[in-house]
Structures are given as structure tokens and as C-alpha cells.
Amino acid sequence: MEVEPTLPAKRRVIRKKHFDENTQEDELCQSPEELFRLEYFLVVVDMAITSLQSRFEQLKIFENLFGFLFDSDKLKSLAENELRECCVTFHSAFSYSDSSDVDLNDLYSELKVLQSTLPDKLMSATEILEFVISADCYPNALIAYRIFLTVPVTVASAERSFSKLKLIKTYLRSSMSQERLNGLAIISIEKELLEHIDSNIIINDFASRKARRAHFL
Structure with missing residues (x-):
């Protein structure tokens, strides 16, 4: 932009030193450019690097959980043992005590059938979900793709x-x-969701729950 940066220089404050202080010149008079680099530029760069590392770590975790569901090519390229490991990882991530959203063996069997029944063209996860819904015979795969497409990645x-x-x-x-x-x-x-809710229904429900039921003899 051909604009010369102009940084205002602060007036140097000279403070009297006591006899027991370190006499080394560790507090050098820094230029405005050096102060800008140390107090602003390097801080912003460190924050950006930390944020990017955190984002990539989260995306790596997301890829480990849902990577086999990204598209049809990724699903078809998996061998039986790799597909089994992906199903085990997915099942363990969404298991709560003794219950789970999907059955491990059924999910593995349904995805094996999907590998052979999906069209040869490249299909995205949304298109695979539409194919699964239209087939209406892959309940566990349907739940897996619904979880994958509703989990926020940002x-x-x-x-x-x-x-x-x-x-x-x-x-x-x-x-x-x-x-x-x-x-x-x-x-x-x-x-936006609140605009479609009838406030009278909420008020009546609240009033019915909080109504005082006093019995007078």
C-alpha cells in the first residue's frame, strides 16, 4: 500500500536507582518498532498459532470418528478389518453405560452392504443419507449419518x-x-425458533405447573 508506518515514540522516564539494584543495563531503550513487535505482533502470532493447533486437533478427532462416512469413495475403499475398527471407534464414542444409539454388529453389516449397493459415482454424505432413507432398510447407518451431519465442526x-x-x-x-x-x-x-412458538401455550403451561392448590375445609 506504500504507506510508511508511523509509531509514536514514548518519552523515556529516567528513574533513580538505589544502591542495591542491579546496575546492568537490562532495561534498554527500545524503539517503537521493537515495542510493537514484542507487545503486539508476537502476541497476535502466538494466539493465532495456538488457535490453529486447537482447531486442527479438534478436526483430527472429528476425522477419526466420522472419516469413514465422508463420502462413498472413502466408504468403499475400506477393507473389512478397517471398516470394523471404524465401527468400533464410532460405537465406543456414542455409547452411554449399557445403552448405545447404534448396534455395533448391525452397523458393520449395514455398511458392508452399502459398500456394494451404492452407485459407482461419487456421493457425498448428504446424498448417501438420502439413499439410505429411500432404501429404508439401514436403521443403524441412518442414525450414524444423522449424527455425523448434525455434529458441529466449528x-x-x-x-x-x-x-x-x-x-x-x-x-x-x-x-x-x-x-x-x-x-x-x-x-x-x-x-428465529422462538418466533414460531405460541407464548400463550407456554404461559398456560407455566401457570398450570405453578398454580397453588390450597384446600380449604
């Missing part, structure tokens, strides 16, 4: 929550309970 929801937080809780309205703050945040975030 932090957009968290960023949206923080952007709404500063609108809800300001310095003029800083004293509120955590329950009220969570409720207002959900209402503000899910504003």
Missing part, C-alpha cells in the same frame, strides 16, 4: 453465544443469577 455456536452475552449482560445489568442468564441467552440465540 466453534460458530460458541462465538455466537459470546456475541450475544455482551448484549444481554451489560454493566448496567450485571447482577443476575446464572439460571436467568442462561435462559435469556438461549432466548436471544434461538430467536
Whole structure:
């Protein structure tokens, strides 16, 4: 842009040193460019590197869980032992105590059948989901693809929550309970969904739950 950076130089403050202080010149007079590099540029670079590492680690975990469901070529390229390992990893990630969303053996069998029944063209995960729904004979594979396509892979929801937080809780309205703050945040975030809800039904339901039932003799 051919714009010369101009950084204002701060006036150097000379402080009297005591006799027991270190006399080495460890506090050198730094130029504005050096101060900008140390206090701003390097800090921003470190934050960017840390954020990228965190994102790639999360995407690596996501790929380990759902990598075999990405597209038809990825699914068809897996051998039987590789497909079995992917199913075991997926099943262990979504198992809760003694229950699970999918059955391990049934999921493995359904995906083996899908490897041979899917068309030869490249199909995305959404197209495979439509194929599974139309076939109506792969219940566990249907659940697996629905979980895969509904899991968020970014932090957009968290960023949206923080952007709404500063609108809800300001310095003029800083004293509120955590329950009220969570409720207002959900209402503000899910504003489009809230517009289609009848408030009269919610009020009547709340009134029926909180109604005082006093019995007078």
C-alpha cells in the first residue's frame, strides 16, 4: 500500500536507582518498532498459532470418528478389518453405560452392504443419507449419518453465544443469577425458533405447573 508506518515514540522516564539494584543495563531503550513487535505482533502470532493447533486437533478427532462416512469413495475403499475398527471407534464414542444409539454388529453389516449397493459415482454424505432413507432398510447407518451431519465442526455456536452475552449482560445489568442468564441467552440465540412458538401455550403451561392448590375445609 506504500504507506510508511508511523509509531509514536514514548518519552523515556529516567528513574533513580538505589544502591542495591542491579546496575546492568537490562532495561534498554527500545524503539517503537521493537515495542510493537514484542507487545503486539508476537502476541497476535502466538494466539493465532495456538488457535490453529486447537482447531486442527479438534478436526483430527472429528476425522477419526466420522472419516469413514465422508463420502462413498472413502466408504468403499475400506477393507473389512478397517471398516470394523471404524465401527468400533464410532460405537465406543456414542455409547452411554449399557445403552448405545447404534448396534455395533448391525452397523458393520449395514455398511458392508452399502459398500456394494451404492452407485459407482461419487456421493457425498448428504446424498448417501438420502439413499439410505429411500432404501429404508439401514436403521443403524441412518442414525450414524444423522449424527455425523448434525455434529458441529466449528466453534460458530460458541462465538455466537459470546456475541450475544455482551448484549444481554451489560454493566448496567450485571447482577443476575446464572439460571436467568442462561435462559435469556438461549432466548436471544434461538430467536428465529422462538418466533414460531405460541407464548400463550407456554404461559398456560407455566401457570398450570405453578398454580397453588390450597384446600380449604
